[in-house]
Amino acid sequence: MSTNFFKDNNDLKFYVEKQIDWEPLIELTEYKYKKKDGFKNSKEALNFYKGVLDSIGEFSAKEVSPLASQIDLEHPYLENGVVKFPQVLENIFNKIKKLELYGMCLPTEVGGMNCPFLVFMLSNEIFARADVSVTAHYGFHGGMAMAMLLFSIMEGTTTFDPKKMEIQKTRFQDYIKEIIDGDAWGSMDITEPGAGSDMAALTTQGYQDDKGNWFVDGQKIFITSGHAKYHFVIARTEKRDSDDAFSGLKGLSMFLVPAFEIDKKKKRTHLATFDGVEDKMGHHGSATVSINFKKSPAYLIGQRGDGFKLMLQIMNNARVGVGFESLGICEAAYRMAKSYASKRESMGKTIDQHEMIADYLDEMYSDIQGIRALAVQGAYHEEMAQKLNLMLKFMPPEKESEKKDIEKKQKYHQERSRHLTPLLKYLASEKAVEISRRCIQIHGGYGYITEIGAEKLLRDAMVLPIYEGTSQIQSLMSMKDNLMGILKDPKKFLEKNAAAYIQTIRAPSPIYRRVAKLQILSYKALQFLMIKLAGKKFSEMTKKPFSEWESFFKEWDPKKDFAIAMLHAERLTRIIADVAIVELLANQAQKFPEREEVLSRYLERAENRCKFLYNEITKTGAGLLERLSVKGKIKN
Incomplete structure (x- = not known):
């Protein structure tokens, strides 16, 4: 059995020791090495990061992984309105607290280690190998503290001294310190009983009293680490247009809502109520909670109507x-x-x-x-x-x-x-x-x-x-971004296609010519869908050269006009993902010859996989689309 989940992973160590371009990232993280108590160069910083990952690797292998089966059996539970962890989880998170990992990415002036967020992400893989539910709850500490800092910066409530190269104050500084110390954590509250991926349908309300104080009313469900003290809540502050299904997004705002307060005598006052802990298939070490907000005091983040935009900042990470x-x-x-x-x-x-x-x-x-x-x-x-x-x-x-x-x-x-x-x-x-x-x-x-x-x-x-x-949301995002990219700049798309064709002939070795051929296959899939979409919306477009389609862009609504491409969104996403990976592995192989074997093994499977997916895109689905176009529900 391994005693260190970082040291025993040669592929992971390759990225940390060789592949990652640390210098520009560390330079930004360390304020160009001008900070008084910061690292003086990238080598010094990287040695520290390796030490952090080494400690997490050992902790995960020795202290978390052996307890995975016990974590699976002993679940968080609700008692007298308070969600509690079993002792096995309390012990693990207290040990993480002693390792001071909750402030890994926070600046030193607010009590953190000032590691890059990339180091935190690498630690997530190591922790998840031991037990993924521990990883999930661990992430809602430093991740939410970082969100507090980022949102304060975005709204202009953080001040920075460029001479000392340090943050002087930030809006939620006390909350951030509480999280870094391991005494609190946060959660992201979006999902409701009647709205999940369709955020435009959210009904939780944010409103002000006569004095301008904000409050939140509503219920949120399926909230990971939802027994948190601090909740980022997406709530509706503006009315939606019933004739426009997407207008609801514009009326959403984000609030930071404390669910409870604890006084000096350790007495807890509830500002929101925890309704229950979900009994789940897996992730048993992570509490998934339902929360009721009723006139809960709230702090508006940014401006009214910024909720969806701010949510994307958290969701991307x-x-x-x-x-x-x-x-x-x-x-x-x-x-x-x-x-x-x-x-x-x-x-x-x-x-x-x-x-x-x-x-x-x-x-x-x-x-x-x-x-x-x-x-x-x-x-x-x-x-x-x-x-x-x-x-x-x-x-x-x-x-x-x-x-x-x-x-x-x-x-x-x-x-x-x-x-x-x-x-x-x-x-x-x-x-x-x-x-x-x-x-x-x-x-x-x-x-x-x-x-x-x-x-x-x-x-x-x-x-x-x-x-x-969901996976389906991710595939729709990728599909729309790629097709809209073609519409915005068809000439650039054609140039990329032409460049790939040249590489199928001129690339220095057969393996790179194969990479170029896979790129062309992805372009063919995109072009096929574009022509199908164009034929559906503008029959005259198919009679014009592809490079002249840009003029039609202003008449294209991505929220309504991608119905045909939606059918094949997941297939297209798999192709684009495979192409992205072989491109990355090809770049690695050019710098590190030993990685050519990694590229070769992946490419061998990706080529045939993508050909199959391309055939599905170009040769299936016509019957289903025809049935969908008929009024009423499909009868299987």
Whole structure:
């Protein structure tokens, strides 16, 4: 059994030690090394980050993983209006508190370690390999404290001293300190009994009294770590237009709502009530809570109507986080399956030497390496985009040319993050289910009984494609972004297509020519859907050159005109995700020749997978669309 979940993972260490471009990220994190108590160079900082990951790796392997089955059996419970953890969880989170990990990414001036958010995400994978429900609750400490700081910066209630290179004060400083100290945590309250993915249908109300004080009324359900003291609540402050299903998003605002207060004598006063803790299939170490707000005092974040925009800030990071959680489950399932298969003998040899099982294990590991490439780059671009934005706000360069250069970089990282995040959330969560399911199959009958723990991994994985935005929502986001990108700039799309065709001939080796061919296949899938959409909306568009379609963009409504593409959104997302991964692995192979084998193994499976998906996109669905177009419900 491993004693360190960081040290035993060579692929993870490759990213930390070689692949991640730490210098620009550390420079931004350390305020260009001008901070008095900060690190003096990137090497010094990186050694510290490695030490943090090493400590978490050892803690996860020795203190969390051996207790996974006990965590699964002993659930959080509601007692006299208070949600309580069983002793096994109390002990784990008290130990995390002693390790001072709750403030990992917070600036030192508010009591944190000032690590990059990427280090926190890497720690999520390590924790999730031990027990994903522990990871979930752990994340609602530092993650929510970071959200408090970020929102305060966005609304202008944080002051920064550019000479001392430090934050002087921030709006929720006392709350942040309480979380860093391990005495509180937060939650993100969106879902209601009648509204989940359709946020426009939310009914929880935010309103003011005569003195201008804000209050919140309503019920929220399925809230992870919802027994928190501090709740980011999305509530309606403006009326919605009944004739416009999407107008409801404009009337949403965000509030920070304390659910209770505790005085010096430890007496608790409830400002909201916890209705119950859900009895779930998995994630038994994480409390999923229903909350009732009734005239609960609230603090408006930003401006009225900013709720949806602010929610996306949290959700982007949360979706990247789920990608790393999923990766941890994939890693745990693969290692469990591999260990069993290497010991279980059948027909004269261990089953890992049987062709089908060997193929399963090979695909599982290749998938994990691909997902990790996607996860690390997605997290990196998201953090770089946010920190460059903060640099422009607090430390803008004097020269206009330098400012424009930073703005250009920020836009690049933001676009890359927007492209990769839904792909990561979709693929990682779906693969967590697939790989943990395959782990059970490799164990045979032993996988079906609870003693081994394989079935626990599957139960824990099942929620990952559902929470923080379902797989279907992720695929719709990716599909719309890619198709709208073509509409906005068809010439750029054609140029990328042409460049890929050139690479199929001129690329320096056959493997890179294969990468280019896969890129072309994804472009063909996008172009097929565009032509189908155009034919449906503007029959005359199909008679014009593709590069002239830009003129029709102003008449295109992405909320109404993508019905045909929605049918194939998941298939398209799988293709685009595979292409994104082989592009990342190809870039790695060019810098690190030893990674060409990783690319080759992934590409071998991706090529045939994408061809199959492309055929499904181009050759199926016509009958279903025809039945959908007929008034009334489909009869199966």
